[in-house]
Amino acid sequence: MKQEFHQPVLMEEAGKFLIQRLDGIYVDCTLGGGGHSAYILEHLSPEAFLIGLDADADAISHARERLSRFPNVYLRQAFYDQLEVVLVELGKYPVDGVLYDLGISSYQVDNPQKGFSYQAEGPLDMRFDPVQQKVTAADVVNRYPREELERVIREYGEERHWRAIAREIVEARQVRPFQTTGELVDVIRTVVGERFLVKTLSRVFQALRIEVNQELRRLSLALDAAFRMLREGGRLVVISYHSLEDRIVKRFLQDKQKECVCPPDLPRCVCDKVQEMKILTRKPIVPGPEEIRKNPRARSARMRVGEKVVPFSME
Numbered sequence: 498m499k500q501e502f503h504q505p506v507l508m509e510e511a512g513k514f515l516i517q518r519l520d521g522i523y524v525d526c527t528l529g530g531g532g533h534s535a536y537i538l539e540h541l542s543p544e545a546f547l548i549g550l551d552a553d554a555d556a557i558s559h560a561r562e563r564l565s566r567f568p569n570v571y572l573r574q575a576f577y578d579q580l581e582v583v584l585v586e587l588g589k590y591p592v593d594g595v596l597y598d599l600g601i602s603s604y605q606v607d608n609p610q611k612g613f614s615y616q617a618e619g620p621l622d623m624r625f626d627p628v629q630q631k632v633t634a635a636d637v638v639n640r641y642p643r644e645e646l647e648r649v650i651r652e653y654g655e656e657r658h659w660r661a662i663a664r665e666i667v668e669a670r671q672v673r674p675f676q677t678t679g680e681l682v683d684v685i686r687t688v689v690g691e692r693f694l695v696k697t698l699s700r701v702f703q704a705l706r707i708e709v710n711q712e713l714r715r716l717s718l719a720l721d722a723a724f725r726m727l728r729e730g731g732r733l734v735v736i737s738y739h740s741l742e743d744r745i746v747k748r749f750l751q752d753k754q755k756e757c758v759c760p761p762d763l764p765r766c767v768c769d770k771v772q773e774m775k776i777l778t779r780k781p782i783v784p785g786p787e788e789i790r791k792n793p794r795a796r797s798a799r800m801r802v803g804e805k806v807v808p809f810s811m812e
Contacts, residue, residue, distance in 0.1 A: 505532030506795040514802045520544040521593030526577035529602045531560030538567045552576045552625035578715040581722040591728035591809040600738040615698040618679040623709045634705045639674045643667045654704030661688045720749045727805040736800045750803045774803040
């Protein structure tokens with residue numbers, strides 16, 4: 498097993514907020530190499546139980562080896578929006594805590610064959626689960642109409658050169674379809690030059706990854722599923738790495754905390770909305786200087802936490 502499959506971010510902080518009952522049921526929806534799960538299990542009693550999910554088969558394999566000393570754990574290859582299905586199948590609900598560490602693992606970034614990184618030549622793939630998923634990054638780049646490419650780069654990459662990059666991609670693919678990360682890098686370089694190349698590449702590759710894996714749509718579904726599966730007093734802990742993810746998490750928690758969603762001009766409340774969660778992090782928790790020094794990829798992490806304040810119900 499590779500020791501550095503993935504270095505977990507905000508591990509102690511996440512564990513502190515997540516664990517409220519030492520004998521509870523917890524779900525790590527983004528297992529990675531099992532770092533967060535190992536920390537959680539080490540702080541639970543033998544009567545507790547942990548379910549770990551990850552769409553990447555390599556992550557499941559590495560985590561299974563790392564967590565083999567714990568008998569009270571169950572791992573499943575699945576996307577995090579399948580949380581509710583897995584828990585119902587196992588009969589392990591309601592749960593005491595759900596953790597999401599979003600984005601991609603260090604292993605995925607550093608493995609050229611997965612195609613997530615612009616820093617190494619590899620196939621334009623970017624699928625978390627190549628067996629179940631059919632659409633690759635190459636499919637997006639080679640087959641999407643220009644307007645759709647513009648949308649993906651603009652919305653998911655927040656890249657200001659979205660129009661020019663999409664235009665150049667469409668022109669280049671008419672000569673030869675894109676197959677590798679390096680071919681895409683070369684085309685983007687012709688648009689932005691060297692000065693802004695790295696930041697633009699980060700944004701475009703992020704946009705393609707989000708589109709291929711439908712990450713933002715899955716995140717919204719996953720947050721709803723996690724809320725439903727939490728017991729009263731159970732906690733939702735989410736670590737995100739870019740503004741698109743963090744915005745979804747922030748709005749979700751704020752909506753669940755509201756006691757009324759009526760228009761402000763109404764004289765009295767008629768919506769019957771009740772507060773469903775309590776936000777425990779007034780501001781997002783971020784890594785300290787020492788953690789960033791040891792793990793530079795942690796610098797953009799933001800952690801938000803909410804606690805369910807209504808009874809569990811499957812209705």
